[in-house]
Amino acid sequence: MHPYLFPWVLPSGVLEALAYLAAIAVAALVASWVAGPRKKPGFWPRFFVPFLVLAGVGATIVKRNAPFEPQPLPLHTYGLMIALGFLTAAHLAGRQSQRLAAVDGTAFFLPDSPVLARTRKEGADAVGRAARQHFLDLVLWIFVGAMIGARVLFIVVNWSGPDGYGANPARIFQVWRGGLVFYGGFIGAALASVLYARKHRLNFRAIGDIAIPGVALGHFFGRMGCISAGCCWGKVCSENFFLGIRFPEGALAYKEMLSDPAHQDYLLAHGHTPPLHPTQLYEGMGELLLFFLLLAFHKRKRFHGQVLIAWLALYAVLRLSIETFRGDWGRGMLFSWPADDPLLLSTSQTVGIGMLVTALVLYLLWRPKPAAAEAPQLAKST
Template identity: 35%
Template sequence: MPLSFPLIDPVAISIGPFAIRWYALAYVAGLLGGWFYAKRLAAKAELWAGLKQPKATDVDDLIVWVALGVVLGGRAGYVLFYNLNAYLAHPLEIFAVWRGGMSFHGGFLGAALAIALFSRSRGLSALAMLDMASVVAPIGLFFGRIANFINGELWGRPAPDFPYAVVFPHAGPVPRHPSQLYEAFGEGLILFIVMAVAARRFGFRRPGLLGGLFVLGYAVARIVCEFFREPDEQLGFLFGGSVQALGGGITMGMLLSVPMALAGVGFIVLAVRGYTRPKQAAEAA
């Protein structure tokens, strides 16, 4: 027997016309959790080893830049990669973010650009700051995927014989993989542990190393989870499903993750070989 979907109201708090949704709270929890962890990382001088160490106030200001980058980039990415034709037909819908529609890949690029611009304005190493952000990013990914499950969206592929399959209220009577929870586990919890261990082991002494590890780790986790996730309805499987992947075709999530994985490997190689380390920091080490 499939599991019944827990009917959780997507609105966490409602006071008259004012409503706070779990999805919004997930963003808040991710940003606050990342801000708290980032301040602890910034305060440990041994992690920076010759690089300019950010102040607590730098982290406070950075969180605002990152929040804007995530929201603007995430929305732009969804519009461009997932539903461009629909938004071209109704361009005002682009600004209706409360109706859903965010892309991690777009949010990642938006956050990376915001961090690079912020670092330049404060005289900090952009790669090292991206490394720090990469260590805390899985916190937001975890809460975001949990919110996807609560909303009953981004459900998995049909799995009638899987004992822990779930019948989602808007996905028909077919039991499906709870792929949102798979992503929360892989992209969130596991990646958080990997990044925390790597940060303690390597610090930010090789700028770009931890960022590359995060990008590679996320790409691998996302591709694996896409095998269990139903592709977006408006896109379906790419290439007409002619390229098969474990019972289905290639999805947009898989396709966008491939260049991320390659970029991650590239940054890791460059960082290990010392090409990304500022000359003055290398001489001081």
């Protein structure tokens, strides 16, 4: 387990310089907003007066609080893996968008899209470039939606109890303490994608087919980060199981299991947890397999949205299965059955069942009509 790659520490002088730069940047942004469009006459006089005032105020605040205490700035392995997965997924989907749209513009845009009508006059390459640019813009919406959704669902699941967010509402905004749920992130990203697609007349179903293999790949990286961070651990497994993971003292699994009388003696005697099922590895490898399967299936799909539906169904089954091996009860349980070693029903299993139902409903709604079974259906609305 390696939660930190580099335990950097920022010295006082560097922190002070960064604080001054931040004050100048904020002053410039606010002054630019106050001054209005640059093309209008008199922009610079309108810019410099508020900029100098705000920069002076910011510099004064920094000066009064200096010198700063040196601060640790560790590079978290989990955060790095999340970023790596997100950027890799965005890059692959962006390239796929450009390639497919250059062949058939309706593989990304709706037939009545103004962007498609305009770029078609410039040639197929122009359509592809426009699709890639729109997808990169969509990535920002996806990121914001995913972060909000992942945080909101985590808060909802952990609302009750003396340590819950209901009793400690100030912790809701303490994002640096962690607390994200993949299902919530996916739901938030999906809602953001629908809004962006409606606004710009994009083919949401086709974009879902393009993006969803990247989601599977990005989630693989995320689960590898979970192993490094020591979260999302599994139940106790056999001592002889070659994949069993033992988390050291200080890890999240160690701390939570220490409160369980059944494990206290073992933990205190050995200084680490008993071997646990590597559920992070199970799910990560499952998502990696889904990534390759979805790429192959994309070439054989019969209608737009079919690849997205396939992932919804397959990942739901994967997650429902892996949840039975999870041992971190703090992730949220609607009820525990059986009571001594619960297999059902976690929050993620509930969402997984909802995903299976959603996949079935979408298939019935989006599948080709019998008369057009041999031709891919083009989405006419998002």
